[in-house]
Amino acid sequence: GIQEEAVSIGKPVILMRMTTERPEGIYLGTIKQIGIFYDDIIKAVNDELKNIKITNQTSKRNIFGNGTASKQIASIIENYFSGKYKPNIKCMTKFRQDSIAQYVYSYTNISSHAIRRNMMMNLTKVQPALTLDEIFKIPSQYDISKKNEDIFALTAIIGLYKREGLIRRWIEALLLQTHPPKEIWIIHFASPIADKLDVEIKEMRSLFYNGSNYCNEWCIENKCNISNNEIRSNCTEQCIEFCMKLPSMLFVGMGEMQLKYFGRFQLALQCRTKYVIVFDDDCIPQKRYLEIAMYTINTKEYRGILGTKGTPAAENYYYGPVSKSNQIVEVDVVGGSWFMESEWVKLMFHDKIYSWNTGEDFHLCANARKYANIRSFVMPVDKNDDSTHSFTKDYLHISNKGDTTGRVHGTAISRKFIRDQLWLRGDRLMDSYKSSEPSLLLFAETQYDTMLLISLVQQQMIQLDGLIYFATSNMLKTDIEMIKIRKEFESVHDFMIGRDFDIDPTPITAAAGILYGFDMVMQGTQSTAVIILGSSSTINMFALVSAAFLRNIPIINIYIQDNIVDLKRAEVIMTMSSFTIRTLTNQTFSNLQSQQLNNLLVHLYK
Incomplete structure (x- = not known):
């Protein structure tokens, strides 16, 4: 309620949450979605107080309608039952919602690289050496x-x-x-x-x-x-x-x-x-x-x-x-x-x-x-x-x-x-926390997905003096060629899901293995972001994205419309992703989308 009212009366709001049901105030600029990190919150509050003192201005706007919503709804229902209703693609809100979500949850929802790096270091730094x-x-x-x-x-x-x-x-x-x-x-x-x-x-x-x-x-x-x-x-x-x-x-x-x-x-x-x-x-x-x-x-x-x-x-x-x-x-x-x-x-x-x-x-x-x-x-x-x-x-x-x-x-x-x-x-070593280079973890489960993702990020990560690490769920059950891909990455990791007992694990068992393996690989490599081909939407990918979400690690989701394996999982993965770049096919990844991805990587590691 406060978020809605603040927009209407033009009062600034500092939102200390990772998500919101009222993104309208964010793209209007009245709501500043900062997240849950202490340093970000303090900085946002101080900046807003300074801004109010300087400008002494508010932006009063009512973007929640003009008071005629009930009449319009009643008219639509009446037209539907009388046969007068005609579907209009322009009235569909899903595309607009997706666009708003992409804007809202792209940069504003991602903490700075310094904060994420510090969080990872605190997880892995060795205890003090005492007498x-x-x-x-x-x-x-x-x-x-x-x-x-x-x-x-x-x-x-x-x-x-x-x-x-x-x-x-x-x-x-x-x-x-x-x-x-x-x-x-x-x-x-x-x-x-x-x-x-x-x-x-x-x-x-x-x-x-x-x-x-x-x-x-x-x-x-x-x-x-x-x-x-x-x-x-x-x-x-x-x-x-x-x-x-x-x-x-x-x-x-x-x-x-x-x-x-x-x-x-x-x-x-x-x-x-x-x-x-x-x-x-x-x-x-x-x-x-x-x-x-x-x-x-x-x-x-x-x-x-x-x-x-x-x-x-x-x-x-x-x-x-x-x-x-x-x-x-x-x-x-x-x-x-x-x-x-x-x-x-x-x-x-x-x-x-x-x-x-x-x-x-x-x-x-x-x-x-x-x-x-x-x-x-x-x-x-x-x-x-x-x-x-x-x-x-x-x-x-x-x-x-x-x-x-x-x-x-x-x-x-x-x-x-x-x-x-x-x-x-997946292991964390005593010197892992000393690694300070920008590090990105790439997760894929096919040779094609692996090479596609590496082609999209490799040059930009080189320009950022960054490292790219690779992880997959079970190398022996994929067509991934270890010898060919090893030279592309700083290190390669295989969670070996189901391999110990030579079985196809249940979804829950597989997910548990992915959670443990992912956490250790992230700590061991000091990676502070993940990139996936979200449309592949496997159970293992769903588990990995869940783990990244729990750790507040940004997830870059490349979403190819005609390559969706499981629509329900793909949509949930997209919801948890920090940033999604959508394309119809792998052949239609435009220059604009490439630039979007490059800009995002710069933002993630600046």
Whole structure:
């Protein structure tokens, strides 16, 4: 109502909405449709106040009729029933409505490139790198006094293979923790030293059985070496009581089947505590590490997968024991140990596993980002407090004695393939937010549509110093020639809809896959606009446009009238599009329409 009345009395209106049912005021100029972005709203209000002070003018016009609408309607109805009515194409309003909508929702509905770029950067920018002291200044739901509460209970899983002589060190390291685990799982599968590992486990169990004097001696020597006799006595008593619980909290899993690096995570799916930490056997934690990790994961800023070591996806630099960075660092993939909520383990197996021989870290971290917006962090290495480290001083010596990832023959090639497949499918990397070039995502599902769209935008994007990225729903079910189109784009992405199970997914299942893939591709490429051939109107395109609409990403829709696949979907896609250029056939794309598109691209990225 206010929009209508404002037009009639000439009062300016700032419309903080993305759509309006009263576009008349917009093309008259009385209504300024600004949208929902804070900076745009503030600027519009200030500009309008300045304009009123300068001009002191209003534009009073009544464009909603002359008061005779009822008489005209009655006359039309009477003529219709009396046979006097003759259809008149000039009376049809659809074309005029489409023209008004195209004008109203073209430029005025699109926020500036700077705002859209800032929105994308805020989605993807890494968390600040803080020291351990700085982390402890951040509020956390956890403190050490809550270590016995079930909500902070933890299961520790140690995967062994061919490093021997470590089991006793592992058990003692976990028992010494200021926040000890509720359960300890030691597992080994198809180990070439299985007999030796079994002997180590039996020897270790014998030391801790009820009635053994080992607990008493061990507690005094390792945990309760305190000068105050009263405090030492109390500490020793509590330590022995806990030490004696080891047989009831220790579980051993073994087998002849080679489950490689994924087996420990498959077992972790059945973890009974809220938190789980999965260890490589060379990363033996110091006594405060589990406490530190529990505090960190319960902060808002660093609630993610916490690792001993980590790297960008390219694996060209390693944080952790080697670099000894004293700050927490967000990375693409973590390893050595994985501290997380046990429910997150399920994310590892959401998509196809490309190799069971390696890459468990890639699958876990990439899927956590994609399906739950869970980030991965390497914990800080505080040089002033070794007790907070997740590794021992002889870490490198232990590591060199085993099958460390990257040193096993063939794993480097496999890991590169896995990384490339995850990026192809859609991923966001730790450096993605640093890309500042104007970026456009082109979505198509046929070779013809792809080449048509690239021919329309390529030259203008070059002039804008911009990048064009490509995405499709399932390359194997289209006629798209990957080799031919790859050279046309900065990168190519394939959402692989339905490919994991070799099925034709239901529309809802396909749409869900598109939503996840699109969001990651947009974040990974920092694209701030999308171009489609809306008349193709497939289910996958409908889902992608919906995702762009939800993210407030401008959608450029090239609409070819004689190429409509599904009219209903095509019309809905056009409604959600920010700008639609209509043509009868692909042969009738006029110079004027080409100029419209070029002008739009300039506006989008200026």
